[in-house]
Amino acid sequence: MKIFRTPAELQAYALANKRSGKTTALVPTMGYLHAGHLSLIDIARQKADIVIVSIFVNPIQFGPTEDLDKYPRDFERDSKLCEEHGADAVFAPEPGVMYAPDASTFVEETRLSRPLCGARRPGHFRGVTTVVAKLFNLALPDYAVFGMKDAQQLLVIKRMVRDLNFPVEIIAAPLIREHSGLALSSRNAYLSEDEKERAVVLSRVLDAARPALIEGGIEAIPAVLEAMRHEIEKAGGRIDYVEALDASTLEPPTEKSADLLVALAVYFGKTRLIDNTLVWVKR
Known part of the structure; x- marks a missing residue:
């Protein structure tokens, strides 16, 4: 399994796969993987020749009082789980290589992102759509797998793909729960x-x-x-x-x-x- 740390490395890999006629499935995550994430990787593995998992705690989707600094991280464990579930590559960049210091371009959906979490977390979905658009441009996926636990996020991403004509099929994966019924997170x-x-x-x-x-x-x-x-x-x-x-x-x-x-x-x-x-x- 390959591990890429910079956008240029991932994009070169994706372009080579595209030119050789291989299909790619992307699983975007913020890491600290659990069984819900792993079910997404398993679905991706069934759909495409190449499976890329991104592990990136995206700073621009967190508000100033939210849990960016303490968000759980364990890359060694995550990468091992990705390999066990058949991922071909992991993309794990640092924020400094994903966003230029003077970055001023964002992607924003303005209708489906308004209620629910969008109303309570101003700017959250702008951060989500921006990073997902960047990941699509870097990984060049034919498929991208998102879980139903974040149902509003799924709808927003589908709308972005439709409105901006991304050549990506969005696959909705079932919500996974613990034995108690608690949604995995x-x-x-x-x-x-x-x-x-x-x-x-x-x-x-x-x-x-x-x-x-x-x-x-x-x-x-x-x-x-x-x-x-x-x-x-x-x-x-x-x-x-x-x-x-x-x-x-x-x-x-x-x-x-x-x-x-x-x-x-x-x-x-x-x-x-x-x-x-x-x-x-x-x-």
């Missing part, structure tokens, strides 16, 4: 044992919301969200948001909405966790 490492036990309420309220919304339709949304908030607060969670939006537009649902994205962001202690589920609703 690198940030779970921050949780104490007590916080981790209490955080299981997030998957529990999403599981309960699904049949209630399937049966009750969009008219049931206010009562379902209120019940979710009550259970989360009872478990000691501090709610950032609990919302149900049209799964295609991320706008408030209407009688034309066929699918809902029920999404939440909740703090346990100082750790912000996100989770979601998709629900088909009666019309």
Whole structure:
């Protein structure tokens, strides 16, 4: 398995693969890999001749008060896991080689990025779309694999690819959970044992919301969200948001909405966790 540290190295490798007729799948990550990330690599391995995993804690998607400096990192372990799961190359640059000191060009999606995490984390999705656009230009992938845990991110990336005509097929990978139901996340490492036990309420309220919304339709949304908030607060969670939006537009649902994205962001202690589920609703 090759390890590249600079954009020029990765782009030269990608160009050589492209010219030889090989297909490439990219798995963008911020490292500290868990089973969810590894499932993305496994999907990529099935789709393409070459699998590239990026490991880059992207500074421009973090706000000034967020956890950039303490975000968990373990490159030696991550690279070993990538190799075990069949990655052909890992791209692990430092911020200084990804962004010039006077960088002034960004990529921004302005509709799907507005609600949910976009409303709570100003500039976050601009950082995400910018780095993903750069990774697409460097790795030249035919496919890119993203997990459904970050459902809003997935929609934003799909919109960017459509609007800017990137020749990349975006593959949505299922959300992976621990046995308890807690969605896998690198940030779970921050949780104490007590916080981790209490955080299981997030998957529990999403599981309960699904049949209630399937049966009750969009008219049931206010009562379902209120019940979710009550259970989360009872478990000691501090709610950032609990919302149900049209799964295609991320706008408030209407009688034309066929699918809902029920999404939440909740703090346990100082750790912000996100989770979601998709629900088909009666019309």
